[in-house]
Amino acid sequence: MNLFSDLRDLVVSSVHDMVAKGALPAGLDLTAITVEPPRDAAHGDMATNAAMVLAKPAGVAPRVIADALAIALAKDARVVEASVAGPGFINIRLIPAVWQGLVHAVLQQGTQYGRSNFGAHQKVNIEFVSANPTGPMHVGHVRGAVFGDALARLLAFAGWDVTREYYINDGGAQVDVLARSAYERYREACGLEPEIAEGLYPGDYLIPVGEAIKAKYGDTLLDKGEQYWLAELRDFASDMMMTEIKGDLAVLGVQMDVYSSEKAIYGTGRIEAAIDTLRGMGLIYEGTLEPPKGKAQEDYEPRVQTLFRSTAHGDDVDRPVQKSDGGWTYFAPDIAYHYDKVNRGFDQLIDILGADHGGYVKRMKAAVSALSGGRVPLDIKLIQLVKLWKDGEPFKMSKRAGTFVTLRDVVEMVGADVTRFVMLTRKNDATLDFDFDKVLEQSKDNPVFYVQYANARINSVLRKAREDGINVDDATLAAVDLSTLTHPAELAMARQLAEWPRLVDIAARNNEPHRVAFYLYELASDLHSLWNRGNDEPALRFFHPGDPATTTRKIALARATGVVIAAGLGILGVAPVEEMR
RNA sequence: GCACCCAUAGCUCAGCUGGAUAGAGCGUUGCCUUCCGAAGGCAAAGGCCGCACGUUCGAAUCGUGCUGGGUGCACCA
Secondary structure, three states: OOHHHHHHHHHHHHHHHHHHOOOOOOOOOOOOOOEEOOOOHHHOOEEEOHHHHHHHHHOOOHHHHHHHHHHHHHOOOOEEEEEEEOOOEEEEEEOHHHHHHHHHHHHHHHHHOOOOOOOOOOEEEEEOOOOOOOOOOEHHHHHHHHHHHHHHHHHHHOOOEEEEEEEEOOOOHHHHHHHHHHHHHHHHHOOOOOOOOOOOOOOHHHHHHHHHHHHHHOOOOOOOOHHHHHHHHHHHHHHHHHHHHHHHHHHHOOOOOEEEEOHHHOOOOHHHHHHHHHHHOOOEEEEEOOOOOOOOOOOOOOOEEEEEOHHHHOOOOOEEOEOOOOOEOOHHHHHHHHHHHHHOOOOEEEEEEEHHHHHHHHHHHHHHHHHOOOOOOEEEEEEOOEEEEEOOEEOOOEOOOOEOOEHHHHHHHHOHHHHHHHHOOOOOOOOEEEEOOHHHOOOOOOHHHHHHHHHHHHHHHHHHHHHOOOOOOHHHHHOOOOOOOOOHHHHHHHHHHHHHHHHHHHHHHOOOOHHHHHHHHHHHHHHHHHHHHHHHOHHHOOOOOOOHHHHHHHHHHHHHHHHHHHHHHHHHOOOOOOOOO
């Protein structure tokens, strides 16, 4: 049930009646008609722009349409008053029973309230994280991981059929570097001095890998050249790193559905097949690229390469799929991988990448557009940087020195729930400040705390009621008579709860989970406000000692608010706290 | 040189596929605890929505052109 679509249906059917009576011409486009709460609550509960939208195509003055429409709308049992205002808005005031009914609906549906079929079971694949298997996840990966997971939860809640996927970049030269780095740690484990040359990974996390290699191979690799062990240690080390990464994701509360390997694409003919498919479309050719502009490229030499004509699908220049040594570029297996995703029958693909991959967007979209015949849209969400702060100063980390902040460091310091919530308080394309001190602060400055505190207050009042012997089970509350719940402040709370399903759809449509975080903040603010009004007006308190009937009625509203907070936190992947400590 | 992203209150940011007088937190100023958790609430002050044209009944939102900031630009992944 969605109040807004119900009322929109009412407006649309009223318009149809006017058409039937000849007051409006037939064949009008009604899609632009909206029914929304007005920005200023003093205007009423709902407002529609129908008269203004229809005025021009109908050739009738907006006020004339609005006056007639308002009269028609006022006949509905749910409508107290429909009045025309401003340039032609129709403001609608609803009977309290509508809002009381909404509280009932929330309590009956629980955290399923707000779930919708907006996505119509379309199959969407969300590829995210996809960190190279060359080390543990660091803080730079966290935001993308949290965003991808929250987006997946959001789209699932809004009716999409979601698959979460991790693309393991285990096919490139960086895994050779990993293997060589691990080999030095292996020598170290055997009692030799490791020689960690420039360009190798210096991090301590490879020490256990070296020990594991020793445990498996003994000293048999010590006097062997690289050609004997490189391929084997590539697999060995990257497998260990993936185990590590999966553990990191688990700590964050992220569960992938599918892991795909780049390495596994090589040697299967799938790259060749994908490229041949493009070739069949006339999109592969041998050619020479212009030298790149901008910063000086002294080492540029014009050379003939195998190119993908991505410009035919919106890119700025054509892109090489083969290196000068004949090997595939990184792009080639990625084309094959995306072709595979298309062939697996997804209706929509979403890739979540770091903002530094911005230059990659157009070519990948071009490839998917070509390979799917334009059928499957690829949406690429770029995640901006996170700036770390500690003790009032930027918190630097150096990947080269191996001193980076790992995902586990962050979770250890502030917890997974706080990490997730804070990472979701900005839209993906804006940079985010993450202040280790502020995110743990217990004040309204900190949205995590503020929302959790609202939930704790709700639980507190439920607890008190139970101590008083009052039954406040959800089933009981859902059946409570709310017809005397009529105070404007309480109805305003219910109004905010009514926003939830609409917000879910808007957030899902725009792929913007941060809207959920902001909504929860507003909802918490309303709850705190109502709570404090109880100080001056005892009638507005939730708990009324010695008056079970009033208490259950008030607590029904509080519990409904708690239910929506829990549902919203669920989408963010954050556990609601019962009590503040 | 080209592409992408960003520009809203002193600061950090919301702003609903274009709607009425542009919102919140911090900071500033003034209030509210014999009362369900004051870790909170109420109120005031604070705005050429970067600039200029355009589309529209209506623009912070859409288009074009500027200005300022960030990122990326064959043979890495």
